[in-house]
Every structure is written in C-alpha cells, then in structure tokens.
Amino acid sequence: MKFKYILPIILLALFSVSCSEDENDDFQPNEIEGLxxxxxxxxxxxxxxxxxxxxxxxxxxxxxxxxxxxxxxxxxxxxxxxxxxxxxxxxxxxxxxxxxxxxxxxxxxxxxxxxxxxxxxxxxxxxxxxxxxxxxxxxxxxxxxxxxxxQNELQNVSSFLGSDNTKYVVAFMEPSQPIIGINDLVIGVYKMETMMSFPIVENYSLTLDPRMPGMGNHSSPNNTNLVYNLSDKMYHANLSLTMTGYWVLNLKLLNTSEEVLKGEDITELNTQSSLYLELEF
The missing domain is CATH 2.60.40.10 (Immunoglobulins)
Structure with a gap:
C-alpha cells in the first residue's frame, strides 16, 4: 500500500483514540454536573x-x-x-x-x-x-x-419539645424553587429517640396556614393540610403562593389521635404559630 493511503488511516486511528480518551475523561465529571x-x-x-x-x-x-x-x-x-x-x-x-x-x-x-x-x-x-x-x-x-x-437566613427547620414530652424536628424540604401558584410542599418530621437516633415520625399530620406578615398577614386559597406519604415517608400538601415575597408557613403538629403536640391557630390576636417555617422567593 502506498504511503499516501497509509497516512490518512493512521491519522484517523489516532483521532478515534483521542476522541475515545476525551469521552472517558469527561464521563465521570459529568455525573456531578451543576454541583x-x-x-x-x-x-x-x-x-x-x-x-x-x-x-x-x-x-x-x-x-x-x-x-x-x-x-x-x-x-x-x-x-x-x-x-x-x-x-x-x-x-x-x-x-x-x-x-x-x-x-x-x-x-x-x-x-x-x-x-x-x-x-x-x-x-x-x-x-x-x-x-x-x-x-x-x-x-x-x-x-x-x-x-x-x-446558619440559614430563614427558619427552615424547627426543633421543639412536644406536649407529649417528646422532642421533634420538623424540616422544610420542597419546593426548592417556589412558583406563584400551587406548589408541592414537602416536610420531614422526626423525633429524637436518643441523642444519636432520629427516626421518621409516621402517620401524624400537620395543619397549614401560610401568611404574608408584610402584607397584612393575608393567607391564600386552595391550601391543603400535610399528610404522610408512605412512598417517600415525607409529609405532602398543596401550598398556594399568590405572590412573591416573604411567607410564614404556620403549622400545627397532630398525632394519630389528632392531639395537638405543637402550634396554634392564627387569629386576630395570635398572628403566628409557635411552630412555623419560613419561605421567601
């Protein structure tokens, strides 16, 4: 075979190997893209x-x-x-x-x-x-x-002693990118079993009353209370956000007997529950 035919073949082979190596080099970093x-x-x-x-x-x-x-x-x-x-x-x-x-x-x-x-x-x-x-x-x-x-600027986790003398941790998980409209609110509820063990609390419920303190403490329509989801072991609700700004998610935690363990209703005299999480977008 003449040299003029061999040279393109060699160059093509080298190019193919180079591309393959580049693809392998890029593969693992791509698994953490955006992080x-x-x-x-x-x-x-x-x-x-x-x-x-x-x-x-x-x-x-x-x-x-x-x-x-x-x-x-x-x-x-x-x-x-x-x-x-x-x-x-x-x-x-x-x-x-x-x-x-x-x-x-x-x-x-x-x-x-x-x-x-x-x-x-x-x-x-x-x-x-x-x-x-x-x-x-x-x-x-x-x-x-x-x-x-x-320290997060907003209160996205609350640790407290319930009326049943059990220490609980309630944490905001979603939405990570809130929108004007109906959002899937996801909250985790845990109890302190020991200083090193915090198991998931199952089948409790949380009432939800979102308010905007800077706007006359108004609420929003079409919210639902948080209920336990067996598939992901979290609590889900519809959270209605009618405008951007600072929101307080007023909560009450109830056990399986519907006894209130923490939190209060919002009234003219009581503008914020003792159990709450914050959101701003």
Whole structure:
C-alpha cells in the first residue's frame, strides 16, 4: 500500500483514540454536573468528595452527593455500601440529627446521594463533624472530618419539645424553587429517640396556614393540610403562593389521635404559630 493511503488511516486511528480518551475523561465529571464541591474527607485509601448545589452546608435540609476516589488509581468506586453519622459537639454532650444514609443515585455509576438535616449550629459555623463508614468488596473503611454548617437566613427547620414530652424536628424540604401558584410542599418530621437516633415520625399530620406578615398577614386559597406519604415517608400538601415575597408557613403538629403536640391557630390576636417555617422567593 502506498504511503499516501497509509497516512490518512493512521491519522484517523489516532483521532478515534483521542476522541475515545476525551469521552472517558469527561464521563465521570459529568455525573456531578451543576454541583459544587463542599469539601473532601480522606483516609489512607480513598478521598471522599462531597457536593451539593451551593457548595456549603446550612441548617435545615441538605441534599448531599458524594463520590469515593481510590488513591491508587484515581478511579471512582462504583460498588460501595455507605452510612454516615453527623455529630454536633456541645459543651456538655454530643448529638446527631435526622439523616438518610447515602445510596447509589439513579442512573449514575459513581455517585451516591443522601440528605442531612442540621437542626442547629454555632455562630461561626463550627461544632459539627461528619463520620462516613463504608465497605467495598467486603473491606470496611472510615473517613471523618470537621465540617462547617452555616446558619440559614430563614427558619427552615424547627426543633421543639412536644406536649407529649417528646422532642421533634420538623424540616422544610420542597419546593426548592417556589412558583406563584400551587406548589408541592414537602416536610420531614422526626423525633429524637436518643441523642444519636432520629427516626421518621409516621402517620401524624400537620395543619397549614401560610401568611404574608408584610402584607397584612393575608393567607391564600386552595391550601391543603400535610399528610404522610408512605412512598417517600415525607409529609405532602398543596401550598398556594399568590405572590412573591416573604411567607410564614404556620403549622400545627397532630398525632394519630389528632392531639395537638405543637402550634396554634392564627387569629386576630395570635398572628403566628409557635411552630412555623419560613419561605421567601
């Protein structure tokens, strides 16, 4: 074969290999497209990367994406079993918070996702640490680090002692991008079983009365009360937002016997419930 025919073939082969390598290089980063790294935790074997949209932890509900990179080959692990334990160090005690353990994200190869609900923090964001336990191919590992948790400007989580002498955590989850109209309101309800255990509260209910304090404390039509959804173990309601601005979501938490555990009705004399969450858009 003449050289003038061989050269194009060689160039085509090199171009194909280059494209293939570029595609492989881009594949794993694309699994976290649109996310910002919060920080890394590491041990002798792995680096664990934590991501979300803001690149920060805040009080309230935090969806967290993570990847585990093997230090020996810089490849991301695809078959890990994970659990984590956030811990707040108080002067006289330690406690955790509501959370879900990370699981493989749908349609992803190297990405795991879960959530953590920080119910409090220190003024400078200090006080919290995160321990991650995981196993790969039957080998157990652990990584831990201090983390920064900033105070959210809005009250998106409420921790309180109910009338039944049980401590509860109620957290705003959705809508993350509210609209004028009917929104799917999603709230998580948890109880403090021990200082380290916060199981989901099932089959309770919450009444909803959204108000705009800056606009005469008016409400809105077509809201519904929050009811427990067995499929995702959260509480759902229709939240009607008639205009942009600052809203207070006044709540009452009721147990299965419809006894009020926290919160009050809104009246002319009582303009805000003691159990509330805030929203602004």
């Amino acid at each position: 910002t790294k919060i920080q890394e935790l590491s041990n002798d074997t792995h680096v664990i990367e934590l991501y979300n949209k803001s690149g920060m932890f805040y009080t309230g509900y935090n969806e967290v994406i993570l990847r585990i990179k093997n230090k020996s080959n810089n490849e991301f692990e695809e078959n890990a079993n994970l659990s984590w334990m956030p811990i707040m160090q108080m002067p006289s005690m330690n406690h955790s918070c509501p959370k879900s353990n990370p699981v493989k994200a749908a349609g992803k190869n190297t990405v795991y996702q879960g959530f953590i609900i920080y119910q409090m923090t220190n003024a400078d964001g200090s006080g919290w640490s995160l321990n991650i336990n995981y196993s790969i191919d039957g080998i157990d590992y652990v990584a831990s680090s201090d983390i920064v948790v900033l």
